[in-house]
Structure formats: structure tokens, C-alpha cells
Amino acid sequence: MGVTCQALLRNHARIWQQGIEHPFLRQCQQGTIQPVQFDTWLVQDYLFVQEFTRMLARVLGAAPFHHFPVLLNGLAALKEELAWFELKATERQLELDVPQQSTCQQYGEFMASLCTTPYPVQVTALWAIEYAYNQGWQLPGPMPEPYAEFAARWGNPGFTEYVNQLAQQADEVLAETSAMTQRQAEAAFLRVATLERDFWQMAFSAG
Template sequence: MLTCQKLLNKHTELWQKATIHPFLGQCKLGTIQPIQFNTWLVQDYLFVVEFTRLVARILNAAPVQHFDSILGGLNALKDELNWFRDKAAERNLDLSTIKQSTCQEYCNFLLEITEMSYPVQAVGLWAIELAYNQGWQLPGPMPEPYAEFANRWGNVAFTEYVRILEKQADSALETASETVEQQAESVFIQIAQLENSFWQMAFTGGQ
């Protein structure tokens, strides 16, 4: 039987690339260039808009026992979108800009996930949230102004939320066919690759 932990164990190197990146290392050191940080911030806002739509579609596919956590996640996303708008305003950033190619690719992929069965969607949701939870948590405390960003996804309540998502994905996988297991693994791999490219976008412009 496939579990989230098995995916992490099997794809260690890929997952490290998704969660350990010079972008985060430079936030931790306080040496990230504002233009790079701002590129990430704007593109992540655009991503989170589409991610919120994904979570809404996952709610539609989920068993009622999973509603509490998913509705909690949607509520947190409401706060997060408003927080992104505040952060962008503080930095005089224009959020009505176009998505760079990596961001667009990731958003397109979110649409593909919801065409698959619920166990695959549950694995996808867990992996996307775990990437940010670990990514922002692993470097340890960050200096201002990045501490606030690290804390948003690295805080213990968010870690707990990701654990619940893992349990839900595992329970959905219990009755999954081999085909569905393979789809879940493929989605996990693609998310790991897209997360790595997303960090990289801050440096390359995502072209």
C-alpha cells in the first residue's frame, strides 16, 4: 500500500531540491536581493489565487470526514491572500501582473490534478503544503523582514495541518488501485520538480 511517507523515502533527493534552495538560504542569511524576493512574492500570490481554487475543488471531491481540515485550510487561505496584498502594498508591488512561465505551468498542473481521483488530489494537496512547511522551517529562524514569511508556513500549527493532510491522504490511498497509486506518485514527483523551479524563478525570471 502506498503512503505519503513512502513517497518521501523513495524520492529523497527530488524532495530535497523542492525544499532546500539558495532562495531560502539567502532569506535565512538576509542576503536575498529585494528584486528577487519581490519576484517570488508576486508570483506566489498569483499561485495562491489558483491554489485556493484547487482547494475548493478538492473540498468538492472529499469525504465529509475531511471537511474540517479542508475548510480550515480555505479559511487560512483567505487570511493568506489578504496578507499577501498587505505585503505587496508595503513594497509597492503591482499584483496585477502576468504569470511567469513556471508559475503558469504550475497553475496549469493544479487544474490537471482535479481531473484525477480523490486520493491523488489528497496527495497533491499534502505535498504542496509540505513543500512550503519544510522549505520555510528547515533553515531555522530568519532575520527580518523574512521572519514573518518563514513563520507563516513554518509555524507549528501549519506543521500540524500538514500532518492531518498526510493522514487524510494515507487513508484515501488505503483503497486505491495500483493505477491510482501510480498517478499519486507521478503527481508527487511533478510537484517536487515544480516547487524547485518555483524557487528558481526568483533568480532566472522563470523563462
């Protein structure tokens, strides 16, 4: 049996769950997260999205042409998302010109390293990164203010549809690739799950 996105989730359910379920998200849903924790996440995630945008641009550069529409939609959405982060930071009076914390830096280095891997590995990692936030922000259930719009950003049906399209594109190329590349895609998936857990923990430990 070849690797598919569903198979990765099934075979690594526990480590995946650790990447998408965290006290940080639970406490957002309960309204008990501390401002310093939330603000640390907000600023570091803005820095993350800058690196993630670079990654998506490189994935586009490696993609077959018929995958362009979905990836270009993703890039356009990130343009809007970066501006939204800047607005949220202004509202909360947060300084965005700060260093990346170690976990954010490690995540950035991982995303940069993907450019030397075959496209099926890159698109699997891309799907996993987006699906982690899609599930992570959705699973706790509706969030109270001021967190509702954060949950809606990654939990909304349009974003869910985008993530499903990424899974389809990943599955298509995974089916045609070598066993070695499939193993590399699996390793990238596991690395995303671990980095996601670490990223929540980084913010949760702030203050």
C-alpha cells in the same frame, strides 16, 4: 507495500530535497537575497495562491464528508493569506496585477489538471504542496527581518499540524485505492517536487 506520504518521501528523497532546499531560501536566512528576487517570489506566489485556492476548493468537492473540517480550515486560512499577501505587496510597493511567469503558469495548469484525477491523487498533491513550504521555510532555521514572518507563516506549529492532518487524510484514502491510482499519486508527488524547485529558481533568476 502501498503508497503512503512517508513512503513517497523515503523513495524520492533526492528529488524532494531539490524542491525544498534552494539558494533562494538559504539567502533569505542569510539576509542576502536581493529585493528584486524576493519581490518576484512574493508577487508570483500571490498569483500562485489564487490558483491554489481554486484547487483546494475542487479537492473539497471531491472529498468524503469526514475530510471537510480539515479542508475547510485550509480554505479559511487561504482567505486570510491572500489578504496578507496584498498587505505585504502594499508595504513593499509592489504591483500585483502582473502576468504569471511561465513556471507559475505551469504550476497553475498542473493544479487545474488534477480535477480529472481520483481524490486520492488530489489530496496527495495537496499535502505535497503544503508540506513543501512547511519544510522549505523551516529547514534553513530562524530568518532575519523582514523575512521572519514569511518563515513563520509556513513553519509555525499550527501549519505543521495542518500538514500532518492532510497526510493522514491522504494515507487513509491511498490505502484503499487501486495500484493504478497509487501510481498516479506518486507521479503527482514527483511533479510537485519538480515544480517547487522550478518556482524557487524562477524567483532566484529575477533581476
